[in-house]
Amino acid sequence: MKLHETSVLGYSRSVVPPDRQGRLYKKSQRSSSYQPRWCELRGNLLFYWERQGDREPLGLIVLEGCTVELQESATEPFTFEISYPQGPLGHRAYKLAAEDQASMEGWVRVLSTASRDYLRALVTELEGQYWDTKALRASPPEEGVAPPSPLVGAVRWPHFEGLHHQFGEEIMKLRVRWGEARRAEAQPAKRDLIDW
Known part of the structure; x- marks a missing residue:
C-alpha cells in the first residue's frame, strides 16, 4: 500500500x-x-x-x-x-x-x-437494527406472531454517505417536529382576560 x-x-x-x-x-x-x-x-x-x-x-x-x-x-x-x-x-x-x-x-x-472492515460491519449491523426498529414502530406485531423482516423490500445503500443522508433527513424532520412541539408547549394558553 x-x-x-x-x-x-x-x-x-x-x-x-x-x-x-x-x-x-x-x-x-x-x-x-x-x-x-x-x-x-x-x-x-x-x-x-x-x-x-x-x-x-x-x-x-x-x-x-x-x-x-x-x-x-x-x-x-x-x-x-x-x-x-x-x-x-x-x-x-x-x-x-x-x-x-x-x-x-x-x-x-x-x-x-x-479497521474500516470492522466499521463497515458495524454500520451494516446498526442499519439492520434501525430497519428492525422502524418496522416494529410502523406496525407492532400481534402477540405470538414474529415481526416481519425489515430487510425485505428495504432499500440498502452500499456506502455510509447514503446511510448518513437518508437517516440524517429523517432526524432533521424529527428535530423540527420536536422544536415545534416545545414552542407550542411554551406558549401560554389564550384566555379571556375577564372571567365572567
Whole structure:
C-alpha cells in the first residue's frame, strides 16, 4: 500500500486528540529486545515515536487486514501481536507489550476495532437494527406472531454517505417536529382576560 508521506506526517501532528495514546514496547525485528515507544492511534493508523513529543514518528502501522491477538507468556507478560497473515509479502507481524494488564486489554480492544472492515460491519449491523426498529414502530406485531423482516423490500445503500443522508433527513424532520412541539408547549394558553 502506498501512502502519501506529507499527508501521513500531517495527520500524525493533528491537533485533534488521538483515539488512544500511551507507551508500548515494540519488539525489534533485528533483536529479541523490546524498545519503549510512544504510540498514538488515529483512525486506522498506529503511529509510534521514540519519545513523547518527538516531531517525526519512527514508524506507522496501518491496521487494515490485520488481526490483533494476545501473545502472553511467562517470560513476556502483557504482550500482543498485530499480524497480517495474507499480506502481499507473506506473513508480517508486529509484537508489542504494554505496561500492565489493563493497558494491554485496552490497546487490544481499540486496535481490534480500528479497521474500516470492522466499521463497515458495524454500520451494516446498526442499519439492520434501525430497519428492525422502524418496522416494529410502523406496525407492532400481534402477540405470538414474529415481526416481519425489515430487510425485505428495504432499500440498502452500499456506502455510509447514503446511510448518513437518508437517516440524517429523517432526524432533521424529527428535530423540527420536536422544536415545534416545545414552542407550542411554551406558549401560554389564550384566555379571556375577564372571567365572567
